[in-house]
Amino acid sequence: MSRFSSVLTRRTGAVFASAGLVLAGAGLTALAPTATAGVTTPTVHCVLPVGQGEGTGPQTMDVTLTPANAAPGSLVHAVVTLGLSPVNSTQTLSNIPTTPSIQLAMSGGATGTVTVTGPTIPINTTAGQPVPIPTYAGDFVVPSTASGLVSFTPVRTNTQTVVFGGTYQTPCDVVSGATSIGTVNVQGPGSAQPTLSSPTGTVRPGYTLNFAGLGWPTGQTPTVDVCPVGGGACVVNPITNSTLAVSAQGALSGTGTLAISGIPNGNYNVTVTAGTKQASSPITVQAFVPVPGVRNGTVNPTSGPVGTVVTVNGSGWEPNSNVSLTAVDGANGAVSGSVNAFTTPDGTFTGQYTISAPTTASIRVREGANPANRTFVPFTVATAPPTVAASPAVSYRNGVVTLSGSNWPGSASPTAALCDTAGNNCNAASLTNSTLTVSAAGALSGSVKVAGSVTPANYTVKVTAGGISATTPLTVQKHSISLSPSSGPLGTKTWITGDDFADWAWIKLYGVNAAGQKTGDYNYAAADGAGNWITWMYLNDPTTVRIVAEETFNSSIKASAPFTYTP
Numbered sequence: 001m002s003r004f005s006s007v008l009t010r011r012t013g014a015v016f017a018s019a020g021l022v023l024a025g026a027g028l029t030a031l032a033p034t035a036t037a038g039v040t041t042p043t044v045h046c047v048l049p050v051g052q053g054e055g056t057g058p059q060t061m062d063v064t065l066t067p068a069n070a071a072p073g074s075l076v077h078a079v080v081t082l083g084l085s086p087v088n089s090t091q092t093l094s095n096i097p098t099t100p101s102i103q104l105a106m107s108g109g110a111t112g113t114v115t116v117t118g119p120t121i122p123i124n125t126t127a128g129q130p131v132p133i134p135t136y137a138g139d140f141v142v143p144s145t146a147s148g149l150v151s152f153t154p155v156r157t158n159t160q161t162v163v164f165g166g167t168y169q170t171p172c173d174v175v176s177g178a179t180s181i182g183t184v185n186v187q188g189p190g191s192a193q194p195t196l197s198s199p200t201g202t203v204r205p206g207y208t209l210n211f212a213g214l215g216w217p218t219g220q221t222p223t224v225d226v227c228p229v230g231g232g233a234c235v236v237n238p239i240t241n242s243t244l245a246v247s248a249q250g251a252l253s254g255t256g257t258l259a260i261s262g263i264p265n266g267n268y269n270v271t272v273t274a275g276t277k278q279a280s281s282p283i284t285v286q287a288f289v290p291v292p293g294v295r296n297g298t299v300n301p302t303s304g305p306v307g308t309v310v311t312v313n314g315s316g317w318e319p320n321s322n323v324s325l326t327a328v329d330g331a332n333g334a335v336s337g338s339v340n341a342f343t344t345p346d347g348t349f350t351g352q353y354t355i356s357a358p359t360t361a362s363i364r365v366r367e368g369a370n371p372a373n374r375t376f377v378p379f380t381v382a383t384a385p386p387t388v389a390a391s392p393a394v395s396y397r398n399g400v401v402t403l404s405g406s407n408w409p410g411s412a413s414p415t416a417a418l419c420d421t422a423g424n425n426c427n428a429a430s431l432t433n434s435t436l437t438v439s440a441a442g443a444l445s446g447s448v449k450v451a452g453s454v455t456p457a458n459y460t461v462k463v464t465a466g467g468i469s470a471t472t473p474l475t476v477q478k479h480s481i482s483l484s485p486s487s488g489p490l491g492t493k494t495w496i497t498g499d500d501f502a503d504w505a506w507i508k509l510y511g512v513n514a515a516g517q518k519t520g521d522y523n524y525a526a527a528d529g530a531g532n533w534i535t536w537m538y539l540n541d542p543t544t545v546r547i548v549a550e551e552t553f554n555s556s557i558k559a560s561a562p563f564t565y566t567p
Helices: none
Strands: 009-010 035-042 043-047 054-056 061-066 076-084 088-089 093-108 113-116 123-124 136-141 146-164 166-176 182-186 206-211 223-228 252-258 268-275 277-285 295-298 308-315 322-328 334-342 350-353 364-365 375-376 389-391 392-397 399-402 417-418 447-450 456-464 466-478 480-484 493-498 506-512 518-526 533-537 546-550 554-562
Touching: 061 093, 061 146, 061 364, 076 093, 093 136, 113 136, 113 392, 252 389, 295 364, 295 375, 308 364, 322 350, 322 533, 334 350, 375 518, 389 466, 399 456, 480 546, 480 554, 493 546, 506 533, 518 533
Parallel strands: 392 466
Antiparallel strands: 009 088, 035 061, 043 054, 043 166, 061 076, 076 136, 093 113, 093 123, 093 146, 146 166, 146 182, 206 252, 223 268, 268 277, 295 308, 308 350, 322 334, 322 364, 364 375, 389 399, 399 447, 417 456, 456 466, 480 493, 493 533, 506 518, 506 546, 546 554
């Protein structure tokens, strides 16, 4: 048996392997009783960490509460001494950081559960002896709604230890025989209570909860307890990744993630405590349960060459757990390595996988190593590289360019950028109004518009989809036109100014619709010796969305500007 797995045994001799030494122990000291001291010896059931075993037996609990009289919402001090625990240590270890706690159920003048947590202290263990938990002390807040004599009865102890590089919990639940260890007489008006806004209704383990409120004490670190409605042992470490804080103005804010394990389905009160202030709200915890043998998955894109990055989505999986993604061949044999994705509290996931093997036929999604909980999502490897072509290949600022191609990852979402002639120094903002799509068969189609700020020069257009890119040349000429006005009702007379055309060139002007086809609007102009010109046009065709100016004897030289019809 390893050093890690042989720490604990029953006192009767049965071995309980455990990493944590995290269990209720034997008290080392006793304090003189005060007005509300009490002793009980219930039967407790202890569950060792990491699935290493369980133990049941009697344990004495001696708790002293002060003061005997308290106001609602005030602090009560508790001193706790525990008797022998049902388990022994099998090894001698030194300086194990240990944090003990006890939960007390209230009855009479209040209901619910309070927790007394002691300081973290180093303990030493001796093989064959109970783990020694020294007498410890801590405070809890009397509920603001309490009134009259409140009785306290133990329902659980917990020991948190840090050993062998891990943090472990050993809860010991009271199963029978517990009696009250004391009372506190709650009387008088309570202090003003804070407000709390937190999730209500149904939540799942792993959900992130948002908290907010006013009237909280500054300089205090808020803590969160999750306890069953109607009483019973509270959840051990119910919240992870807490960001709760109180501002200088007393405003509570922050989030906390509900633990992914240790919270059975049921109704709970979520209680936030900061200093002597507390507030609660109800929740119902209901874990997602997948349908046995039913696991769903999709990939996007569904095809593409080697190097394609696919997005894998799934639903109906075990929540808050790992799934592995692996490329397999037609016989479902693995052809490349695996990557992991983590499911949400609702049993969904999103992961990415890079296709590296030409024999890939599908992506296998598997829940852990369970062959029953898996699915295969088809993927087709394209053997030809993707292509892209621009029409026209010579455009101008604000010109619309149609792009087409083949062999792209099926149904991928393409993007386009304007790059230098080597395909580097790309700028996506230089190409706007993209309508690019890739069909399920891998056909690229759509158009982009050259931004008006682009400097005339030779470029390449780079299209990227599914992690794969291809380029095509594009020349942007310097010619430009402007409209004044650029919008108006049918029949608007707009003045059109052109710059940087050929000296003394004849210019024809025409409208185009959204598909780039000529409309019924047209006119002509003549450039001066510097290539500049000005003319006007009445716009009477309701389908016109843009005016194009084109040199009559050199149709490759053109420019355009948009026009918008308004009521």
